[in-house]
Every structure is written in structure tokens, then in C-alpha cells.
Amino acid sequence: MQGNLTISLDFELLWGIFDKVGTRYKPEYFSNTRKVIPEMLELFGKNEISVTWATVGMLFAENEEEWRLYAPEFLPSYRDKRLSAYEFAKIHGLRPEVHFAPELIREILSTPFQELGSHSYAHYYTLMRGQSPEQFRQDLQSTQKIAQEKFGRRLKSLVFPRNHINELYLGLCLEEGYEYVRGNPKNWFWQETQHESFSKKLFRSADCFFPISSKSSYAIQEIKEFEREPLIIPASRILRPLNPRNPLFNSIRFQRILNEMSYAAKNGEVYHLWWHPHNFGNDPESSMKELKALIQHFKKLQEKYGFESHSMQSLGEKAKASLAFA
Structure with missing residues (x-):
């Protein structure tokens, strides 16, 4: 069976880190992100790279009025109110360039x-x-409503924030259209990400540079289908941001990804790479240069081994087809 490269991007702008940085962020970080996303899209489209x-x-909204219009009736009642995007907006207001x-x-x-x-x-x-589960259900419904009413799309793939x-909520996801x-x-260091520890962070960081864990790719048959639940498509590797002060580590971490892609292509396995578009905000030029090199490597593997490019949805459809013939 041919190997598969899947890319999923967590597109958040400030909504992804507001509870960590508050208003202490560099405006150019997100202005750079907004500029580089069209460049990424052009590169993906031109090279026929499928991306989720x-x-x-909340990014779908045009302004605060629309943001409020699509907000759910029941907002998340976290014990720690600092985790709530709604509480953050109430205190700090909304800025179009980051929200x-x-x-x-x-x-x-x-594209x-x-x-x-x-x-x-x-x-x-x-x-x-x-x-609560009902609060999460309404959150999912708000996303589907704004996507459908503004852009005519019913969304099928979901990435849980902060992993x-x-x-217990997987059934809700399927009921609200997420397959x-x-x-x-x-x-182990990617499990129970809500309970962080120094050892988990250390091992996750180290694993980006050195092979301290089991292989990151997997056979498509490992994507299992359970009744009344969406298909779970495991991630393989996060493309961590470039560190301008450490070119050696940049090179090591990037070469590790290329080697893992090669292994997946040669062995007919799935390699699921992900990152945040705002990770390119610190050094857009170098980040785009690296992305171009990654795509060039993919094209070589595609030509030599038939390596395929898939979004989460298209890979999920392929996995379902393979399950049907199993």
C-alpha cells in the first residue's frame, strides 16, 4: 500500500494563546502570520498538497457583532475563568487583527x-x-452554524484545542457532524496533555531532535472505526518553530522529519504532521524556506514511492474504504 502524508494546521491567531500571554504579545507576530498564510496556501495549491x-x-466572524451573534447560549463555565475566551474578551476587548x-x-x-x-x-x-458536555455541544454547533451560514460549508474534521x-465527548463530535x-x-508524553509535567515537556522536546520514542508513522489499518464515534487519525509529529539562535538544532529537528517522511513512504505508512500557522510569525522567510524544502522532499518521495498527500478528511475516507475491504 502507498504511504500517506497528512498535514493538519491549528489556525488560531490570539485565540490559541490568550490564556497564556494575555495582551503581552508582539503585534508583528500576528501581522506576519496573516501575511504568510496566503504564501503557504499558494505553495500548497501549486504543489497539490492537501491540508486540513x-x-x-471565532475567526470566521467579521466583527464583534457577528462574534456575539454566533456565540452559544451556554458558555463554558471553567472553574478557572482565565481559560474562557469570552471572559478574556469581556476584560480586554476584541481587536480585528488578532481575533x-x-x-x-x-x-x-x-485554494x-x-x-x-x-x-x-x-x-x-x-x-x-x-x-459540561452540553456546553461543548453548543460550541460545536456554533462552529457548524457560522461555517454553513457564512461560507456554505459543513465541517467534518476536528482538532481538540491543546490536544x-x-x-467521553467523542460521541457528541460525531452527532454534530465531525467524522x-x-x-x-x-x-506516554503525549497522553493526558491537561496534566503537564516537566518530564513530559522535556521528552516531547527531546523527541523532536532524537529518536527516544517508537516510530512516529503507522499503518493506515491502525486507524480504527468504533460505533457512534468519529475516526481518530493519530498525529505523528509537530513541526516546531524555528529557533533563530540555534541553527544546529533547527537542522537536526528538520532532518528528523524528513527521515520520518522517507520511512513512511518506503513502508507504505501514514505520517501526520501538524503545526500552528502562527509558528511562522517569528521568522516567516526562514520558515517558508523550510516548508518549501519539506514539499520538495515530499515530491521526490511521491515520484519514487507513490507517496500520497491527504487532508484529514481524505485520509479518513481512504481508511474507511480499507476497513470496508478488510
């Missing part, structure tokens, strides 16, 4: 081979105390 853009639903991006959504939809997916409406944390996968969910890598 798992997008925070809304409908024009970029339109560019995603107009060939791109899938618009969901990262929840409000960067919702399903494993934090205080929130907080609440298995495919990104899972975490199977290594």
Missing part, C-alpha cells in the same frame, strides 16, 4: 486541495474542570 486547516470558529480572519477563511476555501476543519468555536478545553481529547478527529501520538 483546523480553525477556531477575526474571514478573508483568510475565504482564501483557504478558494485547491485544502480542507476547512474545526478547532472548536472558542478554543474549548474539554478536560478542564467546570465545563485535550475527552473520550474525523486528530488523535495524539501514542507515546
